[in-house]
Amino acid sequence: SSSSSSSQLPPAVRVLETCRVAPSRDGLPPIGEEGASLPLTFFDVRWVRSHPMERLFFYRWHDADTPRLLHSVLPRLTRALSLTLRHYYPLAGRLRAVPPGSDAFEIYCTDSDSVPLTLAESDGDFLRLAGDQPRGLHELRPLVPQILGAADGGADSPQPLMALQVTVFPGAGVCVGVSIHHSACDGSVFTRFVKAWAAACCSPPEEDVAWVPPPDGELPVVDRTLVSDPKGLYTIFRDGIKSLATDSLSFPKYDGPDPVLSTFLLRRAHIEELRRRVPSPPPPLGTRYSSFVLAVAHVWVCLLRAEQQGTTTPGAAAGDDAAHLFFAVDFRARLRPPLPAAYLGNCLGSCFVDAPRGELVGKGGVGRAAEAIAGSVARLGEGDVLWDAEEWTGKVKERLPGRPLTIAGSPRFRVYDADFGWGRPAKVEVLGIERTGAIALADSREEEGGIEVGFARPEPVMTRFASLFAAGLQDNN
Incomplete structure (x- = not known):
């Protein structure tokens, strides 16, 4: 008799490699020793203690195999990620309180920022995991990258904001897992980032310098001064959480x-x-x-x-x-x-x-x-x-x-x-x-x-x- 989906043993997911990918700085001046900071707005501070946003993107790829992923796909993914982070650089930064222990939060960016990208292999049933029928959460969790310490926005140590994982299912497909701290952005930015990374993967290398993210080449707008707070909502939301x-x-x-x-x-x-x-x-x-x-x-x-x-x-x-x-x-x-x-x-x-x-x-x-x-x-x-x-x-x-x-x-x-x-x-x-x-x-x-x-x-x-x-x-x- 078949066991229910919630009682099946989770498929084995084996980590092959973890690399760190830095935003491309080609042609850009260095941020400098002091770093750069983006203060959280009242829209952001509501999410400081929230769990990360987590999505899994499953792709059928019948020729998927681990050597090909490591030797041809990984360089393409990392190059595209570096290009995309050039424009989405705050996601490579860290959340911190200034001064430490206070409730004044900011995203702090430096020239040494990078994002962890994990490559993994699964022996799970790709078609079932990527299906609609009931699946146990314990089967999908190993495909989600973990942001270390992301749920504790009040900690004194700066918190990373993003983690990525690509898991190959040999002969079946690949899963791209994305986790982003909600204080950094909302779901609209999350999906814009993923689509920009995906589009960069498909662009020829000679277009690197000219490449800008879709849609319509619209670059992310990072200016936090566009959000005014005449009602003092930052304090209200901070106290509320x-x-x-x-x-x-x-x-x-x-x-x-x-x-x-x-x-x-x-x-x-x-x-x-x-x-x-x-x-x-x-x-x-x-x-x-x-x-x-x-x-x-x-x-x-x-x-x-x-x-x-x-x-x-x-x-x-x-x-x-x-x-x-x-x-x-x-x-x-x-x-x-x-x-x-x-x-x-x-x-x-x-x-x-x-x-x-x-x-x-x-x-x-x-x-x-x-x-x-x-x-x-x-x-x-x-x-x-x-x-x-x-x-x-x-x-x-x-x-x-x-x-x-x-x-x-x-x-x-x-x-x-x-x-x-x-x-x-x-x-x-x-x-x-x-x-x-x-x-x-x-x-x-x-x-x-x-x-x-x-x-x-x-x-x-x-x-x-x-x-x-x-x-x-x-x-x-």
């Missing part, structure tokens, strides 16, 4: 069996079917719901129903409490004046959605969820989008005991456009969501306009969700 840590508040852990990671695909036709069946939004919210709103509404309701079916908690089934959802919104274009799309840092606002649990798990729940999500997005408005920013940390603290659902990633990142020369990824996976219970959203690898949804839950919940997810696309739920 300290109070969260003091109160030991974090996302509730799931009891019972270890979570498994699964992916579900919402095709464009599925989204149109949801749009057809869900009542039109009330007039202030426009004429139609976005694909994002419909996808999140469907997943949120299915998850609530799946978790409710397995609960024995009094009151939970009655739906007499509120369900909470919150997610980050890119504020670059929403600020006045706006920030450049290529701004290298964090620029995320918070959007909070609350709705009665009973209404969401009942008939017509997806329509109720869509209205609540669209209403919260509409309240963000334009112009002074920071109108309630002082309250963000307090709102998080209030909602954490109620197991809020959060969202990682975005279909707008187009992660499947990252091509290192092996073609489009067979699969892109977000890790770390098992710690928070978040759902990870991405563009579809199969069709324009589709959305992939990944998340981790104990296998019984995942089985119930899969049934509800499919049923909800077939009849009016």
Whole structure:
């Protein structure tokens, strides 16, 4: 009999080599003995104590073998990485407090900065690990590079910000693992960096000097003075993360069996079917719901129903409490004046959605969820989008005991456009969501306009969700 995915032994991953890659400084003046510092903004300091952002990019490569990876692919990867870090040099720097022990954080860059790149080999089943079906987190974790000390932003010693790992599956494929400290940048920059590195891998060596990152040759903008802080949000957010840590508040852990990671695909036709069946939004919210709103509404309701079916908690089934959802919104274009799309840092606002649990798990729940999500997005408005920013940390603290659902990633990142020369990824996976219970959203690898949804839950919940997810696309739920 086959064992469940959560109980299988993890495949062996053997480290072959670790090298350090420095940003190319060709034609650039040295930074100098004093180094250069980028102060964290209020957008950045919120993430100082967060776990790193972690993504795995799986590529099919039937000719993959370890000698070829070491002798021909590794030089191409390191050359391209050095070129890319020339423009993304803060990611090779370190996070530190100035003075040590204080709460004034900065990214410190020197001429000796470099990023660790690990080469590894796995005997795992590539097609299964890069699949959609439930997989144990212990199977995927060895493919993720570790940033030493990244979770402890308060330490006196400077913290590295990035680690990279390339793992070959002989005769099957390769996995590129990327970990970046969230205080350095947000998901938009993360994916821009990976796509720039991938594009540099595909550029001829003679173009090294002229090469600039895509899209459209748009260089990262590092100027932190573009972010003004008239409301003193840096101090508010810094104190907020300290109070969260003091109160030991974090996302509730799931009891019972270890979570498994699964992916579900919402095709464009599925989204149109949801749009057809869900009542039109009330007039202030426009004429139609976005694909994002419909996808999140469907997943949120299915998850609530799946978790409710397995609960024995009094009151939970009655739906007499509120369900909470919150997610980050890119504020670059929403600020006045706006920030450049290529701004290298964090620029995320918070959007909070609350709705009665009973209404969401009942008939017509997806329509109720869509209205609540669209209403919260509409309240963000334009112009002074920071109108309630002082309250963000307090709102998080209030909602954490109620197991809020959060969202990682975005279909707008187009992660499947990252091509290192092996073609489009067979699969892109977000890790770390098992710690928070978040759902990870991405563009579809199969069709324009589709959305992939990944998340981790104990296998019984995942089985119930899969049934509800499919049923909800077939009849009016």
